Amino acid sequence: MPIAEIVLLFIAGFASGAVNAVAGGGTFLTFGAMSLTGIPPIAANATSSITQIPGYITSTLAYWSDIRTFWRGALMLAAISIAGALAGSLTLLSLDNPSFRVMVPWLLIGATALFAAGPWLKPKPKAGQPATVGSFWGSIVQFVTAVYGGFFGAGMGVMMLATLGLTQTGDYHRLNALKNLLSIVIAFVAIVVFVSGGVIAWLPAMVMIPAVALGGYCGVWTAKRVPQNVVRAFVIATGVLLAVYYFVTG
Template sequence: MTLLTIALLFLAGFAAAAINAVAGGGTFISFGALTLIGVPPISANATSSIAQLPGYFTSTLPYLKDIRSIWRGIAVLAVASIAGSSLGALLLLWLNNEQFAAAVPWLLIGATGLFAAGPFLKPKPREAAATSEWRGLAAPAMQFVTSIYGGFFGAGMGIMMLATLGLTDAGDYHRLNAIKNVLANVIAIVAITVFVAGGVVHWPGALALIPGVALGGYAGVWIARRVPQIAVRIFVIAVGLFLAGYYFVIG
C-alpha cells in the first residue's frame, strides 16, 4: 500500500471510531474506505470487523459493575450469540465476492434505514427488574437471529440488539446497553476467528485502520460534547446512501 492509502485508512478508522462513539454507524466508513481502495467486499467486511473490535472492548469497561450482577442472563445470550455469529460468518465465507457484492447495496440500504430509525427503536426507560427476565426462549432466539446478521455484515447491529433486548428484558436503557456491549464483543470475536481461519482478512488494511480507531474512539468523547448528534446522524445516513448508490452503479 502507498503512504496515501495508509493515510486514507488511518483517517477512515479515526472517523469510524469517532462516529461510533457519538452516534453509531461508523462501520459504513471503514467498510467503504476498504472497498474504495480495491479490497474485495468479503475481505473489506472481515477487515472492518477486526478494526472495530478495540472500540467494542473499551465501550464495555464502564459497565463492568452492572455486568457482574447480571452475568448469568448474559451467559445465556452469549451462547446464542456464538452460534448465530458463527453461522453468519460461515455464510459470508460460503459466498464469493461477486455474490456478496450484489448483496452489499441492499445490506447498506437496510442498515442505513435501521440506523435512521434508531432513535425510535431505543427501548423506553422502565424500572429495572430485580432479576433477569429473559421471557423464556424469546430472548436467546431473537439474539441468535441478530447474531447471524452481526457475523455476516454487522452494520447497525448495536441498534438492532437494543431494540430486541428491549422487547425481552425488563431493565432500563443502561442495563440493556451493558448487555449489548458484551454481546457485541462476543459476536465480533467469533466472527473474526472465522474470518482469520478462512484467510479473508486484509492485514495491511487492518493495521492501517486500528491506530485511527484507537485515537478516534478517544476523540469521539470530545466530539460528542461539541457536535450535535443529529448532525452526525445525518452525515452517517448520507454516507450510507451514497455507498449504496455507488455499489448499485458498479455492481
C-alpha cells in the same frame, strides 16, 4: 500500499471510532474506505469486524459495574450469540465476492434504514427493574441478530439494542451494557472464522485499529461539541452513498 490510501484508511478509522462514541454506525466508514481502495467486499466486511473490536472492549469495560449484576444470565445469550455469529460468518465465507457484491447495496440500504430509525427503536427506560435475560423469544431474536452480525455487521448495535429492549427487562444502561458485551462475543467469533478463512486484509486492519481506538477516545470531545443529529446525518449519508456506489459499480 500508497500513502494516499494509508491516509484515507487512518482517517476513516479515526472517524469510525469517533462516530461510534457519539452515535454509532462507524462500520459504514471503515467498510466504505476499504471498498474505495479496491479491497474485495468480503475482505472489507471481514476486516471491518476486526477494526471495531477496540471500541467494543472499551465500551464494555465502561459498563462493567452493570454487567456484574447479571453476568450469569447473560451467559446463555452469549452462547446463543456464538452459535448465531458462527452461522453468519460461515455463510459469508461460503459466498464468492461477485455473489456477495450483489447483496451489499441491499444490505447497506437495510442497515442505513435501521440506523436512521435508531432513535425511535431505543428501549424505553424501565427504572427500578432488575435486568433479566434469557427468555425463549429473546433467545430466538438474539440468534437472528447474531447471524446478521456475523454475516455483515453494519447496524448490528442498533438492531441488538432494539431487540433487547423488546425481549429483556432492565433500564437503558443495563440493556446497552448487555448489547456491548454480546457485540464482543459476536465480533470475536466472526474474527476467528474470517482469520481461519484467510479473508482479512491485514495491512489496512493494522492502519485502522489504532485509528479507531484513538477516534473512540476523542469521541468524548466530539460528543460535547458536535450535535448528535449532525453525526447521525453524516453516517446516514455515507450509507446511502455507499449503496449507490455498489449499485452503480456492481
